[in-house]
Amino acid sequence: MARKEYAFYPGCSSQKGASASNYLTSVQSMCKTLDIKMTEIPDWNCCGASISYAEAGDLPRHVLNARNFALAETNLPGQDIVATCAACWLGARESKERLEHNSGLLADTQTALKEAGLNIQVIPAVRHMVEVLIEDLGYDELAKPVKKPLAGMKFAGYVGCQTNRPFGINGESFENPLYLDRLIETVGGEAVPYDQKVTCCGGALAFSEPEKAQAQIKDIIEAAYDGGAEMIVTPCPLCQANVEVYQGSINKKYGTKFDIPVLYYSQLMALAYGASAKESGITGNVVRARKLEEFAGK
């Protein structure tokens, strides 16, 4: 039996061939080393994300999350739900709180769930992968399997919004959370001073208001360079994509020369635990992390 077992909620972006599929790859490698067993919630559905509010309304959004709760509870009883995506975690956790504090909302949700042949008894805890790492294992345990410390490499720990607000990681401040820096240090890297650590990348508005979002992304990248970082690290799939894939467009518009890899914390951990470039998912980075590719090959 594995050391820890969880009901895994990967979310739409972490599916095979989707925009954060390399996040999933690295999480699988990291969890294997740490002896964490993640069982996918059977037939899980989208959380609705933050952006669907206009068309979704209130109840349908919570019902969508409630279906995942019911499926997890039925198929993986007693296991906490673990999400790797910031928006999935936020959406599901918000629904859990709302349903637990509003009996009318819960009753309506049960009525709707019945249409899909489902029912909720107890809503499982909804947790982020980072919470599992820090709270259930702890930094010392995370450091033990490090075979190849990322010595001499400088990272800007970009926490972003939704892994930080409104819930955040217990004990961390909203304005200057330190857990990501500590994770970087745990695998032997250097966390540089970074004043845009919790700035919003524009989120979904990178699609609908690209110019405004890209102006924000520009600040986020610039500050990473200013701090002396060689790479940016984040826990959020949307932060990762937004900060990575628009560098070319920003360079064109602002005359900058951005070319900075944007990684997931789990990729750093997998690499430090001895994973190959493929296993750590760095072959899935659009802005190639050449230094890490070389490191993985050694």
Added chain:
Amino acid sequence: MSDLNQQMAARYQNNFLKEIEEQAEMGEWVKMCMQCGLCSGSCPTHFQAGWEHPPQEIFMMIRAGKREEVLSSSSMWMCTSCYNCYVRCPRKVPVTHVMHGIAEYTYRIGLSPKQQPTQHLSKTFWDNCTRNGRVNEVKLTQTLYFKDGIVSGIKKAMEMQSVAIGLVKSGRLNLMEALGGGHKCKDIKGIHAMLEKAKELEAQHKAEKAKA
């Protein structure tokens, strides 16, 4: 005026605050605002142009009964869901959710600005993710690019070509999704039935409130 808008305007007459409290999600928090402006100073979109009214102004306008100005404003649609305002508000007003709630309400009664890009994204995203239970990223992008017609769509797609190629090369964009492949839930029928019921119940409750 849409029927629903007319009905609401008649029902609440000169009490716009009550209308928001009863009809918009988290609207009951509006009266808690003490006009400190921390939400506005914390908003990332505040630093970019394009914002008519910051949240605390919206709150005051609601109390002042400026129905048309609030409901037809594009301001609520500027929210990036970063939750800065939410965690900083000294009165614990869930500003992010109030903004979403007002946006949803104005969209529902047909007063929101037409062609607002984030409103379009919101609808597109929900339709996309509920169709098969999971997001189809390729179709989502296609719908967004081609919302203003073919010519503009091709132009946008060309502009973003290097982004797309990068993603395809790195295995993070599956073009098969465009052809109806891609990710699906097994019990799509159940999901649709459940969501339909949820919509029905929500509409029923809102109508009951408007009658009371």
